Amino acid sequence: MRRRRRVVLWAAALAGYAFLYVPLIIVVAYSFNNSRLNAEWVGFTLEWYDKLFHDQDMLIAAGNSLAIALVASIVSTLLGTAAGVAMYRYPSRLLSVLVLAPIAIPEILMGVSLLIFFVLLNLTLGLVSVALAHIAFCIGFVAIVVRARLAGMDETLTEAARDCGASPWNTFRYITLPLIMPGVIAGALMAFTLSIDDFVITFFTAGAGTVTLPLQIYSMIKIAVTPEVNAVSTLLMLLTLALIIIASKLSPTLLRSE
Amino acid sequence: MIVVAVHTPSRLGRWLVSGPPLAYLIVFFALPSLIMVLASFRTPGEFGGLAPLIEEGKLDLNLESYARFFSESVYAQIFLKSFGYALLTTLFCITLAYPLASLIARSSRRYRDLLLLLVILPFWSNFLIRIYAWMILLGPNAALARTVNRVLAWFGHDPVPLLFSAFAVLVCLVYVHLPFMVLPLYANLEKHDQALLDAAQDLGANAWQRFWRITFPLSLPGVYAGAALVFIPAFGIFAIPDILGGPEDSLIGNVIKQQFLETRDWPFGSVLSIVLTVVALAFAGLAAWVARGNLRTPSSARGSRA
Structure with missing residues (x-):
């Protein structure tokens, strides 16, 4: 009786995992498939990767994505770490709402409100506007990771430093920062991943002339299914999965739901 | 004698830490959201976007877009x-x-x-x-x-x-x-x-x-x-x-x-x-x-x- 229930539970959960992974595995598998159609396995090829690395539009898009992700992750890590420390040390309702709301509301709302904002400011839509938008939604993710790290920290260490006469800055620089560093790095990797993956907010804030990887993928799949998209998807997945696995090793709380 | 040192968080420190992220999120999240709320009361511009806020000395604020939403x-x-x-x-x-x-x-x-x-x-x-x-x-x-x-x-x-x-x-x-x-x-x-x-x-x-x-x-x-x-x-x-x-x-x-x-x-x-x-x-x-x-x-x- 008990065993049968366990089998049923395992079967249902396995079906759930299959639902999560089969689609992604098919994308990866067909990126090596010697057929344009993405419908059945024909034979192994690296043709689509070769094509990818000679696709000028795709390379420009990749360059833009990396540049934006680099700037957005650096700035949002600085601001997000400050926000995380502030939320822990000086709890304020205003800050919590402003940090968490961009994560909680549907993305499209942030996209359209920033579109109005940038156009009214006469800021030409492009790399700068996209980076500014990405920073805004990455701050919250970094802040959450950093605050979780602080919450697990031994408070007596900072008190001892202060008792020994260290200034608040020195206490932060030599005690708190080294202790929360894994959280800060995890937050930076998350921010990089979120930025390089973002489609919706980028879609509204990039304007006509600027293309990032997700925007390039979007315009390709709107026309047709092509294995070149599978190839770029495979590489992008490898990159983000590596970053996230490193981040989750640095900050195990990433695994716990907020 | 035991001396208990209490380090009260300084006001300056508080603003130095929470100021920058707060300022960024006010400018790039709260303000755009507020502008969007205001935009919902404006008139669409002739070529898209918004009509001028003040035209012929009159402030352009109305409920027309809301009326349209509830009538269609x-x-x-x-x-x-x-x-x-x-x-x-x-x-x-x-x-x-x-x-x-x-x-x-x-x-x-x-x-x-x-x-x-x-x-x-x-x-x-x-x-x-x-x-x-x-x-x-x-x-x-x-x-x-x-x-x-x-x-x-x-x-x-x-x-x-x-x-x-x-x-x-x-x-x-x-x-x-x-x-x-x-x-x-x-x-x-x-x-x-x-x-x-x-x-x-x-x-x-x-x-x-x-x-x-x-x-x-x-x-x-x-x-x-x-x-x-x-x-x-x-x-x-x-x-x-x-x-x-x-x-x-x-x-x-x-x-x-x-x-x-x-x-x-x-x-x-x-x-x-x-x-x-x-x-x-x-x-x-x-x-x-x-x-x-x-x-x-x-x-x-x-x-x-x-």
Whole structure:
């Protein structure tokens, strides 16, 4: 009786995992498939990767994505770490709402409100506007990771430093920062991943002339299914999965739901 | 003598730390949102965007876009349709997430983190790639569509396209949002006291009764939290119906996109965005309120414990 229930539970959960992974595995598998159609396995090829690395539009898009992700992750890590420390040390309702709301509301709302904002400011839509938008939604993710790290920290260490006469800055620089560093790095990797993956907010804030990887993928799949998209998807997945696995090793709380 | 040094947080330190992120989020989040609210009361410009704020000495603020929203029933219908899709997505996610979350909660510590990581990883792969995956799976040449249509042919039914349909939109909505339901549900199930289930079994409750009368009621806070996390993004989605849906599967996100990028009617687009926010927040508030109320009123399972 008990065993049968366990089998049923395992079967249902396995079906759930299959639902999560089969689609992604098919994308990866067909990126090596010697057929344009993405419908059945024909034979192994690296043709689509070769094509990818000679696709000028795709390379420009990749360059833009990396540049934006680099700037957005650096700035949002600085601001997000400050926000995380502030939320822990000086709890304020205003800050919590402003940090968490961009994560909680549907993305499209942030996209359209920033579109109005940038156009009214006469800021030409492009790399700068996209980076500014990405920073805004990455701050919250970094802040959450950093605050979780602080919450697990031994408070007596900072008190001892202060008792020994260290200034608040020195206490932060030599005690708190080294202790929360894994959280800060995890937050930076998350921010990089979120930025390089973002489609919706980028879609509204990039304007006509600027293309990032997700925007390039979007315009390709709107026309047709092509294995070149599978190839770029495979590489992008490898990159983000590596970053996230490193981040989750640095900050195990990433695994716990907020 | 013991000297207790109390380091009161300085006002300066507080502003130095919270000032920069606060300033950034006020400028690039709060202010744009406020401007969007104001834009909803303005008149659309002749060539898109907004008409001048002050024209011929008169301030341009009116309720015309709101009036239009409430007078043209097509928009209420699209909201209703989006609500239906988001609700169905939430229900399917609960059904699929339950076995996953229970298995993870019951597995040994050694495998728990791995099983959890496996649920979270797809969430971290690119959103468009996950949509694209379903374009391949549901495509007309793929095995799934051919099998379905072969079965339909036996019954003398005409072939149906799986892609560009309401079915494709719903499957992908569930697919993309499933991790949001598993995580809070797992966090809740993990805390359940096995002794309650053992006691119920001793008193003669069968597996089904133990689930419906103990596990499920106790898991409701997790279910409500997951429901809010799934419903809100699903309600505002535009990429999934845009890529996988047919012309009839346009949801509110698509209409908002259309208003801002194609029709360029900002005031009306802002009205739709504000209604979307209000409905989404109302749903989240409702979920939080029900979850709290549920904790206060002793359910049958809690009652037996008191």
